[in-house]
Amino acid sequence: MKRFETPTFERETGNYHTSRPISRVARSYQKIEDSPSLVVGTKTCGYFLQNAPGATVPAEPRYAMAEPEEGDTPAKPNDYGESKRPCPRVIGNRDPSATARTGTRTTEVIKMDLEGMAPKPESEIGVPIVVARANGPDHAFAQGEDTASAATAHRCAERDLVDKRDQPLQSPPSQGAEPSEPVTVPSANRETNPPPVPLGSLPPTVAPQSNPEPKRQSVRVWGWLPAQSYTALPPLGAGVYVCGANPFPSRTATTPMRRRKRRLIGAPSPTGPDGTRAWIEKICPASGVRTQGSKERERQVREGSKDYLDSVRGKPVFFAGDNPLEVSLARSPIRRGTVVYEIGIPYMDKRHQAAEPAPSRDTCKDVRIPVPRIVEKPDNYDQIQRMRESRPDLAITGMANANPSEARGIDTKRSVESTFAQIHGFTNARGVLQSVTRSLRRNDPGDSGWAANLVKGDNNPMQ
Amino acid sequence: MKPAHRMHAGPAHIGTPRIASSSKNAHATTHAPLGDDYSNVMRPMLERDRDFTPVTASTVDRHVLARGSQEEVVENTTRKGKEERPDSITPTPTCTSSILQEDLQHFVRGASITSDSDAIPADVNHYRVDESQAADGTSEQAIRHHPNKARRQGTLGRSPVNVPSANTIGTPTLGSHNQHDCRELKRSLRGIGIGINQIVPEGALIGNPHNPPKARFNPVPHREVGLMAAVYSDEEFGTPCISTTPAGIVETAEWIRQTQERVGKRSPASLEEKVDHELYIDQQTRSVSQAARSPRSIDRQNSVGKRAVVFGDATHATAMTKVPSREMGIRVCRAGTYCKHDAEWSNEQARGFCDEIPVTDDHTEVGDTIGRVEPPAISGTQMERHVGKRLDIPRGVTPSPVHIQNFPSGYRPFPGYEGTNQIADSVYNPHTLGTEDHLPDIFGGHDIEGVTESLPTEQDSLIRNPESQLKPSQIPRSVRGKTKVKTEESARRNGITNITIEVIYAAREILGTR
Numbered sequence: 001m002k003r004f005e006t007p008t009f010e011r012e013t014g015n016y017h018t019s020r021p022i023s024r025v026a027r028s029y030q031k032i033e034d035s036p037s038l039v040v041g042t043k044t045c046g047y048f049l050q051n052a053p054g055a056t057v058p059a060e061p062r063y064a065m066a067e068p069e070e071g072d073t074p075a076k077p078n079d080y081g082e083s084k085r086p087c088p089r090v091i092g093n094r095d096p097s098a099t100a101r102t103g104t105r106t107t108e109v110i111k112m113d114l115e116g117m118a119p120k121p122e123s124e125i126g127v128p129i130v131v132a133r134a135n136g137p138d139h140a141f142a143q144g145e146d147t148a149s150a151a152t153a154h155r156c157a158e159r160d161l162v163d164k165r166d167q168p169l170q171s172p173p174s175q176g177a178e179p180s181e182p183v184t185v186p187s188a189n190r191e192t193n194p195p196p197v198p199l200g201s202l203p204p205t206v207a208p209q210s211n212p213e214p215k216r217q218s219v220r221v222w223g224w225l226p227a228q229s230y231t232a233l234p235p236l237g238a239g240v241y242v243c244g245a246n247p248f249p250s251r252t253a254t255t256p257m258r259r260r261k262r263r264l265i266g267a268p269s270p271t272g273p274d275g276t277r278a279w280i281e282k283i284c285p286a287s288g289v290r291t292q293g294s295k296e297r298e299r300q301v302r303e304g305s306k307d308y309l310d311s312v313r314g315k316p317v318f319f320a321g322d323n324p325l326e327v328s329l330a331r332s333p334i335r336r337g338t339v340v341y342e343i344g345i346p347y348m349d350k351r352h353q354a355a356e357p358a359p360s361r362d363t364c365k366d367v368r369i370p371v372p373r374i375v376e377k378p379d380n381y382d383q384i385q386r387m388r389e390s391r392p393d394l395a396i397t398g399m400a401n402a403n404p405s406e407a408r409g410i411d412t413k414r415s416v417e418s419t420f421a422q423i424h425g426f427t428n429a430r431g432v433l434q435s436v437t438r439s440l441r442r443n444d445p446g447d448s449g450w451a452a453n454l455v456k457g458d459n460n461p462m463q
Numbered sequence: 464m465k466p467a468h469r470m471h472a473g474p475a476h477i478g479t480p481r482i483a484s485s486s487k488n489a490h491a492t493t494h495a496p497l498g499d500d501y502s503n504v505m506r507p508m509l510e511r512d513r514d515f516t517p518v519t520a521s522t523v524d525r526h527v528l529a530r531g532s533q534e535e536v537v538e539n540t541t542r543k544g545k546e547e548r549p550d551s552i553t554p555t556p557t558c559t560s561s562i563l564q565e566d567l568q569h570f571v572r573g574a575s576i577t578s579d580s581d582a583i584p585a586d587v588n589h590y591r592v593d594e595s596q597a598a599d600g601t602s603e604q605a606i607r608h609h610p611n612k613a614r615r616q617g618t619l620g621r622s623p624v625n626v627p628s629a630n631t632i633g634t635p636t637l638g639s640h641n642q643h644d645c646r647e648l649k650r651s652l653r654g655i656g657i658g659i660n661q662i663v664p665e666g667a668l669i670g671n672p673h674n675p676p677k678a679r680f681n682p683v684p685h686r687e688v689g690l691m692a693a694v695y696s697d698e699e700f701g702t703p704c705i706s707t708t709p710a711g712i713v714e715t716a717e718w719i720r721q722t723q724e725r726v727g728k729r730s731p732a733s734l735e736e737k738v739d740h741e742l743y744i745d746q747q748t749r750s751v752s753q754a755a756r757s758p759r760s761i762d763r764q765n766s767v768g769k770r771a772v773v774f775g776d777a778t779h780a781t782a783m784t785k786v787p788s789r790e791m792g793i794r795v796c797r798a799g800t801y802c803k804h805d806a807e808w809s810n811e812q813a814r815g816f817c818d819e820i821p822v823t824d825d826h827t828e829v830g831d832t833i834g835r836v837e838p839p840a841i842s843g844t845q846m847e848r849h850v851g852k853r854l855d856i857p858r859g860v861t862p863s864p865v866h867i868q869n870f871p872s873g874y875r876p877f878p879g880y881e882g883t884n885q886i887a888d889s890v891y892n893p894h895t896l897g898t899e900d901h902l903p904d905i906f907g908g909h910d911i912e913g914v915t916e917s918l919p920t921e922q923d924s925l926i927r928n929p930e931s932q933l934k935p936s937q938i939p940r941s942v943r944g945k946t947k948v949k950t951e952e953s954a955r956r957n958g959i960t961n962i963t964i965e966v967i968y969a970a971r972e973i974l975g976t977r
Contacts, residue, residue, distance in 0.1 A: 015520065017504070018497060042589065043473070043558065048501055108528065137527070402507065403508065403511055407514070
């Protein structure tokens with residue numbers, strides 16, 4: 001039997017369930033606090049947004065819809081007047097530093113020139129308008145955030161760091177609540193490189209959390225893209241390194257690379273102890289710092305979550321795939337000895353995620369389990385058939401398939417949680433495990449299925 | 464272009480799958496871009512359904528935008544026909560296919576050649592109808608399609624069966640309390656000796672297509688979905704329809720009297736005996752329904768004359784206006800609906816039971832109205848619940864749009880005599896209780912201070928780094944207290960005296976505070 005094969009990439013019909021990319025846009029503008037978003041789309045988009053970000057809607061969301069009516073659909077591609085009308089409502093009394101316009105597939109079909117329409121009201125209202133096209137035909141789920149961040153990347157200030165090498169480095173722009181303390185960079189490091197800019201919108205509670213990690217290595221982070229507020233966007237000067245903090249911002253990564261000639265650090269995303277370690281170890285050399293004690297730190301964290309680790313060891317898991325986090329999420333469970341049957345993923349930018357499959361392959365060798373197959377653009381119907389055959393202990397899948405799978409005896413974990421939960425850095429490694437193992441733990445006492453336990457009554461799990 | 468961000472009724476292509484997914488062995492395919500199949504999420508999540516929702520997307524991607532979907536819709540329909548073997552497939556247009564102007568009819572004709580299943584293209588236009596109108600239209604299409612097919616095959620049964628029976632029309636999935644409503648309707652009919660011929664949608668898209676005309680009448684409990692089908696049935700087969708919603712004691716009695724009359728209308732001469740339900744109505748009102756008794760009980764007196772604002776779909780808003788004002792002595796000061804297409808009917812119904820009737824689908828307008836009126840209680844949808852939360856006004860939720868807590872596991876119908884009990888509860892529960900209402904007035908309010916405050920923490924040697932004091936504001940409020948306790952616990956255990964951010968994070972790593 002051939003034991004260690006290379007990962008097989010497959011591609012199916014793309015008929016899978018996922019969230020619309022505008023949902024991530026809604027989220028990424030939740031992160032950029034001072035930029036309300038105007039989604040130009042139909043009732044379908046609106047209904048989705050109010051159902052998907054659910055509870056966030058009542059808390060006065062930072063988005064609004066401009067809903068094309070029947071009269072608007074015959075293309076009036078430069079419909080400046082019409083698109084200006086909802087503007088005051090979005091801006092309201094919020095005094096934003098920027099507004100975002102989000103295109104949907106409707107604007108795509110009627111070929112509304114969103115980018116062309118933006119400059120005029122921009123100069124009239126005096127507030128920058130960032131245009132992101134996050135439409136269903138082109139993107140899936142988290143890719144929406146990617147397009148939004150890419151659009152914001154164009155707005156980052158230009159500041160040349162290399163030329164000012166003689167002068168002491170300015171302290172990085174303050175990051176939300178992260179106080180810009182005087183940074184003590186050893187003088188030996190100053191000549192090397194300016195600090196990196198991580199890409200990817202992380203929850204405000206997490207972004208500063210990952211900062212202590214590089215800080216521990218005396219690497220400062222220049223700023224995050226997107227930042228907590230539009231005014232705090234990091235300047236992308238020459239010599240700045242960018243580095244993905246999520247696996248999906250490939251477009252955001254290419255923007256500074258192609259347009260700004262910045263360099264990208266290819267690293268796996270910092271999820272799980274091993275991912276975080278690899279991330280740090282990639283970032284440090286780029287800044288000319290030697291990594292210290294990251295191995296030890298990884299071991300500590302792994303030790304700290306031993307109880308959860310044991311509960312996933314040897315368990316077969318199936319990733320149905322609906323947000324591009326799957327490959328990096330699967331890497332950590334594999335490291336813990338979980339047998340992953342299949343990793344579905346909406347799309348795979350092999351160049352941007354080059355650092356990802358490699359750890360998977362290496363990890364599989366390390367823990368002696370078969371390499372999972374990676375299915376790009378999966379077909380949910382076929383996946384359900386495969387799940388039926390392979391009967392995994394845990395399926396990580398979208399909400400459309402979760403309850404029906406549970407009813408068929410397969411424990412599930414909702415995949416969206418991983419995009420909204422705090423999964424980055426050493427600090428959250430235990431949290432990820434806790435969340436993943438929750439459905440396994442629920443069923444643990446007496447493993448004969450819930451109905452049998454409850455109906456017979458002789459198998460009291462409390463005993 | 465219209466500015467909006469919350470809407471009461473969903474888009475049309477949610478309505479059609481609601482009908483298809485209510486029926487056994489029916490399937491809907493939506494011609495939609497990736498991510499638009501979220502009716503697939505709503506049904507298993509809200510209804511906790513055990514089965515996969517029979518809705519598939521025939522994905523519109525960049526290639527389709529460029530060259531049209533060509534064979535894609537046909538292929539998908541045929542594929543679903545093979546995989547699921549449904550009796551009928553309903554290809555559904557979305558807003559995208561509306562503006563792509565593709566001839567769905569043509570695709571469907573193509574698909575029905577290659578597929579064994581009946582293909583019925585949903586005749587809905589995204590830009591003209593909303594969710595409930597689309598559901599209404601689709602159920603009419605279903606009831607039109609199948610009997611017509613049966614007629615062509617000569618299998619259509621026309622004469623009503625001897626035992627009086629009825630088709631209930633409406634109550635599809637994803638409606639607020641719809642399953643309970645359907646069951647209560649069955650019970651109510653059985654109580655007066657009427658059987659169920661067919662439940663539409665549930666059996667009507669399939670099975671015995673020659674069945675619907677056999678019923679004596681068609682009760683439609685919610686006028687949003689089902690009325691069109693019932694009217695068609697009346698015109699085509701002469702089956703009379705009852706559009707009264709049996710909500711509240713008065714309307715339920717009225718509904719029973721109507722059934723009596725409708726049964727008489729179509730019954731064969733030999734069976735024509737004198738049926739009188741008055742005794743039944745009296746008995747039910749006195750002993751089964753508690754709703755007649757409870758407003759008369761002394762503890763409900765403090766609710767009399769209290770004001771309320773009601774908002775919802777036409778059916779529920781009307782019922783929640785009439786029942787409290789007519790049966791409980793509550794003053795409904797605003798009774799609004801978002802069903803603009805049915806505004807005339809709701810106006811007519813609610814007139815005389817409330818002060819003003821706003822018709823709007825703009826949630827901010829509803830919120831403003833509530834803010835102006837400042838009622839002691841609100842009855843509305845989820846959105847009005849949020850308004851109530853913001854303004855600190857007690858609220859109850861009955862009509863759609865609703866969230867998961869309005870798909871209760873317990874039996875909570877809206878119509879019928881059991882329904883009267885549920886309505887009474889939902890009207891009274893938001894009100895504060897009698898003594899609770901009076902006593903704080905006398906004693907100057909509730910004494911909450913000091914009760915919820917935790918024990919004073921001992922002044923210890925822990926130094927809290929000012930930086931770490933900033934952090935709690937970034938921790939979600941719900942776990943902030945727990946995080947603080949656990950951090951300090953772990954600091955003491957590890958002999959740390961200076962609490963920095965790193966200590967907080969380290970505690971989280973170990974204790975998994977979330």
